[in-house]
Amino acid sequence: MSKTTDPSRRRFLGGAGLLAVGGYPARALARVKAPHAAEMLGPSREVFSFCDMCYWRCGLKIRVRDGRAVKIEGNPEHPNNRGVVCAKGNAGLMAAYDPDRLKFPLLRMGERGAGKWKRISWDEAYDRIAAAFLKAKEQYGPETLAMIGHGTWEKPYHRLAHAFGTPNTTSPVFGLCCGPRDVANQLVAGRPLGGNETLDLENCRYFLMMGRNITESLHNGETLGWVEAVAKGAQVVYVDPRYTITASKAKEWLPIRPLTDHAFLLALIRVMIEERLYDTEFVAAYTLGLEELERRVARYTPEWAEEECGIAAKDIRRIARELAAHAPAALVYSPRRLTRTSNDLGTGLAISILNTLLGVWDREGGIFSPLSFPVPEPDLPPFPHADAPRADGAGVEGVWPLANAQYGLTNQMWSAIAEQKPYPIKLLLTAGGNGFMNSTDFDAIRRAIGQLDFFVAADIAPNEMNQYADILLPEASYLERYDDLQTGGAKEGFVAVRMPAMKPLHDTRDAWTICKQLAGRLGLGAWFPHASAAELIDERLKKAGLSLAELETKGIVKKPADPARNFPREHGLPSVFPTPSGKVELVPSRLKALGMDDALDYLPQVRPQDGEFHFTFGRVGFHTHARTQNNPWLADLMGENELWIHPDAASRQGIRDGDRVEVADRNSRKETLRAKVTRRIRPDTVFMVHGFGHFDPRMRTAHGKGAADANLASRDRDGHLGTVAMGRSLVRVRKL
Amino acid sequence: MAEHDIRMKLHLLCAGLFAEPEAEHLEHVLRPLAAELGQTDGPWQEGVRALPFPEGGRETAQLGLEYNRLFVLAKGHVPVQPYGGYWLDGKSTLYGPSLRTVERIMAAEGLEPAQASGLAPDHVVCELELMAHLASQGGKKAPLEKTLLFNHLARWTPDFCRAVMENTREEFYCAAAKLLEETVARDEARLAAHMGRTAGDADEEEQA
Ligand code: SF4
Numbered sequence: 006m007s008k009t010t011d012p013s014r015r016r017f018l019g020g021a022g023l024l025a026v027g028g029y030p031a032r033a034l035a036r037v038k039a040p041h042a043a044e045m046l047g048p049s050r051e052v053f054s055f056c057d058m059c060y061w062r063c064g065l066k067i068r069v070r071d072g073r074a075v076k077i078e079g080n081p082e083h084p085n086n087r088g089v090v091c092a093k094g095n096a097g098l099m100a101a102y103d104p105d106r107l108k109f110p111l112l113r114m115g116e117r118g119a120g121k122w123k124r125i126s127w128d129e130a131y132d133r134i135a136a137a138f139l140k141a142k143e144q145y146g147p148e149t150l151a152m153i154g155h156g157t158w159e160k161p162y163h164r165l166a167h168a169f170g171t172p173n174t175t176s177p178v179f180g181l182c183c184g185p186r187d188v189a190n191q192l193v194a195g196r197p198l199g200g201n202e203t204l205d206l207e208n209c210r211y212f213l214m215m216g217r218n219i220t221e222s223l224h225n226g227e228t229l230g231w232v233e234a235v236a237k238g239a240q241v242v243y244v245d246p247r248y249t250i251t252a253s254k255a256k257e258w259l260p261i262r263p264l265t266d267h268a269f270l271l272a273l274i275r276v277m278i279e280e281r282l283y284d285t286e287f288v289a290a291y292t293l294g295l296e297e298l299e300r301r302v303a304r305y306t307p308e309w310a311e312e313e314c315g316i317a318a319k320d321i322r323r324i325a326r327e328l329a330a331h332a333p334a335a336l337v338y339s340p341r342r343l344t345r346t347s348n349d350l351g352t353g354l355a356i357s358i359l360n361t362l363l364g365v366w367d368r369e370g371g372i373f374s375p376l377s378f379p380v381p382e383p384d385l386p387p388f389p390h391a392d393a394p395r396a397d398g399a400g401v402e403g404v405w406p407l408a409n410a411q412y413g414l415t416n417q418m419w420s421a422i423a424e425q426k427p428y429p430i431k432l433l434l435t436a437g438g439n440g441f442m443n444s445t446d447f448d449a450i451r452r453a454i455g456q457l458d459f460f461v462a463a464d465i466a467p468n469e470m471n472q473y474a475d476i477l478l479p480e481a482s483y484l485e486r487y488d489d490l491q492t493g494g495a496k497e498g499f500v501a502v503r504m505p506a507m508k509p510l511h512d513t514r515d516a517w518t519i520c521k522q523l524a525g526r527l528g529l530g531a532w533f534p535h536a537s538a539a540e541l542i543d544e545r546l547k548k549a550g551l552s553l554a555e556l557e558t559k560g561i562v563k564k565p566a567d568p569a570r571n572f573p574r575e576h577g578l579p580s581v582f583p584t585p586s587g588k589v590e591l592v593p594s595r596l597k598a599l600g601m602d603d604a605l606d607y608l609p610q611v612r613p614q615d616g617e618f619h620f621t622f623g624r625v626g627f628h629t630h631a632r633t634q635n636n637p638w639l640a641d642l643m644g645e646n647e648l649w650i651h652p653d654a655a656s657r658q659g660i661r662d663g664d665r666v667e668v669a670d671r672n673s674r675k676e677t678l679r680a681k682v683t684r685r686i687r688p689d690t691v692f693m694v695h696g697f698g699h700f701d702p703r704m705r706t707a708h709g710k711g712a713a714d715a716n717l718a719s720r721d722r723d724g725h726l727g728t729v730a731m732g733r734s735l736v737r738v739r740k741l
Numbered sequence: 742m743a744e745h746d747i748r749m750k751l752h753l754l755c756a757g758l759f760a761e762p763e764a765e766h767l768e769h770v771l772r773p774l775a776a777e778l779g780q781t782d783g784p785w786q787e788g789v790r791a792l793p794f795p796e797g798g799r800e801t802a803q804l805g806l807e808y809n810r811l812f813v814l815a816k817g818h819v820p821v822q823p824y825g826g827y828w829l830d831g832k833s834t835l836y837g838p839s840l841r842t843v844e845r846i847m848a849a850e851g852l853e854p855a856q857a858s859g860l861a862p863d864h865v866v867c868e869l870e871l872m873a874h875l876a877s878q879g880g881k882k883a884p885l886e887k888t889l890l891f892n893h894l895a896r897w898t899p900d901f902c903r904a905v906m907e908n909t910r911e912e913f914y915c916a917a918a919k920l921l922e923e924t925v926a927r928d929e930a931r932l933a934a935h936m937g938r939t940a941g942d943a944d945e946e947e948q949a
Binding site for chain 2: 023024026027029030031032033034035036037071073099101102103104105106107108109111114120121122123124467477510511512513637702703704705706708
């Protein structure tokens with residue numbers, strides 16, 4: 006052996022327990038702390054968690070053997086799913102075991118997006134990030150940081166960004182998804198129904214589903230409740246340009262012209278008022294503005310609506326009567342993603358108003374009041390006051406005052422970065438998410454990234470957006486970490502825990518650790534006083550008279566459902582509507598004060614010219630947004646999307662089932678995929694499942710499969726909220 | 742040099758060649774190791790002598806980029822996954838069943854991957870270092886060596902080495918893959934001859 010070798014002085018031998026073989030340092034192996042014997046296949050145990058494969062967050066029990074998560078099961082105690090786990094939830098294991106996963110902190114070496122990386126240590130990553138953040142803060146002020154998140158793990162990043170002093174934190178949930186629905190309910194009743202809507206599905210007797218494809222855009226608890234009601238004989242009228250699986254369970258499918266739901270709903274309101282079908286007692290006691298509403302909807306006759314939306318006037322009258330006959334166990338069911346037209350707020354308001362006229366608030370089979378399980382947040386110093394207004398204008402008077410300032414308008418944030426207006430945004434921190442595939446403007450995203458001084462992305466898997474990062478931080482998956490508590494408001498109040506089923510694989514770290522360690526280097530340690538996420542949630546639980554140890558034995562602690570509080574009006578108790586007037590406002594006062602009450606009126610939408618189609622997209626039961634297409638188990642169930650096209654339209658273009666076609670919008674954006682020729686869609690409309698067409702080659706399973714709806718969906722906006730009007734694209738289809 | 746000493750060093754050298762390149766490690770550990778083996782007569786001599794170690798910081802940095810491109814993350818997909826389980830358990834999962842065997846052998850020896858390495862137990866570096874560690878004990882660990890070789894290294898490193906040779910743009914990795922391929926093949930022949938056993942036997946023993 007060479008005498009010059011003195012392995013003992015090597016840095017990589019520094020840690021206690023590292024192995025030397027024959028005097029040479031090993032680079033990867035270490036001695037275990039306590040000597041132990043070879044293990045046989047060990048018994049399994051279970052830990053509790055909640056799912057992160059979609060945003061419903063079902064309760065889980067994760068079976069663990071030999072330190073690895075081996076099976077995901079549902080927690081029967083959890084109200085979000087009552088023990089059921091869907092295909093996506095089951096495939097959660099592959100989020101952790103995916104070979105394509107991000108495994109080590111990486112530093113960009115070549116051009117942005119060129120794919121040249123160097124593995125670096127966490128310390129080096131933190132040091133570089135902190136240096137870049139502090140430099141830009143010094144030069145441009147704290148508002149130069151934008152934080153875009155998507156997932157349960159984003160909470161600490163929001164905290165980090167607010168402690169840094171920026172107001173610019175955002176998540177797609179509002180501007181690209183549920184915003185209009187929530188604002189509408191808030192304006193009308195002061196009660197946004199939340200992500201997990203508080204609908205008493207099981208007891209409902211009549212559903213008017215406005216494109217709410219509940220069996221495919223599925224969330225276990227919600228789908229279960231709906232299926233139970235249908236099994237008990239509830240009637241379903243399903244309104245959608247496409248015959249979905251949900252349509253197949255309905256009594257009636259109404260293939261409405263895309264983008265005209267508002268016309269149909271306005272005519273229903275008119276009939277309901279004209280024929281005094283509404284709950285007169287409720288309307289008299291609890292609402293304001295009926296007369297004004299009546300005047301406003303006078304012009305929206307069923308005959309007018311028939312012209313606009315294609316649903317026969319007689320059916321509109323009949324449906325209004327059927328709804329009323331089943332009220333209060335009747336619901337007009339909003340789509341979950343209500344970002345389609347340039348007046349989605351109007352559609353949301355009409356749905357909320359109809360439910361109000363039916364008197365379903367706080368009634369069985371209608372809308373219930375949730376119980377909460379308050380668990381105080383830890384005591385932290387107040388965040389520094391941000392002098393600058395939000396760059397996306399969310400919640401800013403004179404810009405988008407009605408938009409939610411907590412989640413912001415992600416689309417507007419990307420534009421603000423791209424244009425560097427109203428002020429320079431030079432730092433971007435992303436936590437999960439994929440700007441390309443969940444927004445609708447590839448150009449804006451590219452331009453935005455080009456404007457940045459520094460871009461750090463944290464995620465568990467590669468995607469189109471994070472390939473442009475300057476530093477890429479590999480996160481522990483939800484199976485490998487504690488996260489903050491899940492506190493829920495269903496009929497039961499609850500608090501649930503996410504426990505790690507195994508240690509973080511590879512060289513990954515959980516979001517709390519990442520944010521705490523970054524905060525330390527940025528001088529923001531005061532906002533991250535806890536040593537770990539476990540310590541944080543233990544402190545929160547202790548304030549609520551519980552403890553982490555206790556919660557870990559059952560996964561969830563519940564406050565039992567209380568019928569008198571869930572359904573006060575069934576028990577002779579009053580309902581509470583926290584609007585400015587304390588009443589349900591059929592013509593919302595805040596809207597009037599802002600001069601935006603024209604949202605109540607119909608705004609005509611685009612119509613296809615000859616040879617054009619409405620472009621629609623939506624979800625399927627096996628995939629969540631653009632996040633799961635690379636999951637090998639889910640790709641097995643559905644590996645690529647197809648373009649649904651009606652046989653009459655297809656034959657005009659000589660397209661047969663399975664042909665490759667090109668879809669192009671009016672701005673010459675193009676995608677190619679296979680055609681699915683089917684009568685299950687209107688002849689003037691095409692459809693594709695959302696989330697495919699990945700162009701990041703690091704995603705070996707999903708790369709190049711199918712087409713990206715995000716590259717065809719419209720970039721227009723709702724004029725009142727700033728949310729995206731994704732449904733306004735018109736496309737042509739050509740056989741290749 | 743005793744046979745087991747040579748085997749230990751060869752495996753350690755191969756492990757080092759597929760670890761993330763670091764100037765200090767290349768200079769003070771791998772080069773001397775290769776020099777020593779290159780002076781010892783045997784069929785490995787040529788392969789060891791052919792190793793084109795980087796000269797200077799720039800070449801080491803270049804090698805680092807290639808290492809990351811090949812094994813960590815690239816513009817295209819990771820061209821060569823360095824995990825045994827990837828090749829043995831169907832290419833769609835890591836931390837699959839085959840990894841458990843390696844973990845058990847490690848546990849029996851009181852070893853585990855060093856936390857700071859961030860490497861899974863079936864990473865090529867871990868498996869080769871484990872083999873070096875077993876070999877260093879002069880045949881006392883022959884049954885474990887046999888399991889590790891026949892059920893793991895010999896089953897996946899040939900594909901891995903071929904993938905490296907097909908994908909790399911650096912002579913260094915070509916030579917390293919060739920050396921590993923030959924080392925494992927020689928080991929396989931040697932152990933099979935010594936013990937008169939086959940991979941199938943190793944399976945049985947492991948299950949027992
Ligand atoms: S519905 Fe499925 S994917 Fe969504 S949280 Fe529940 S189990 Fe997970």
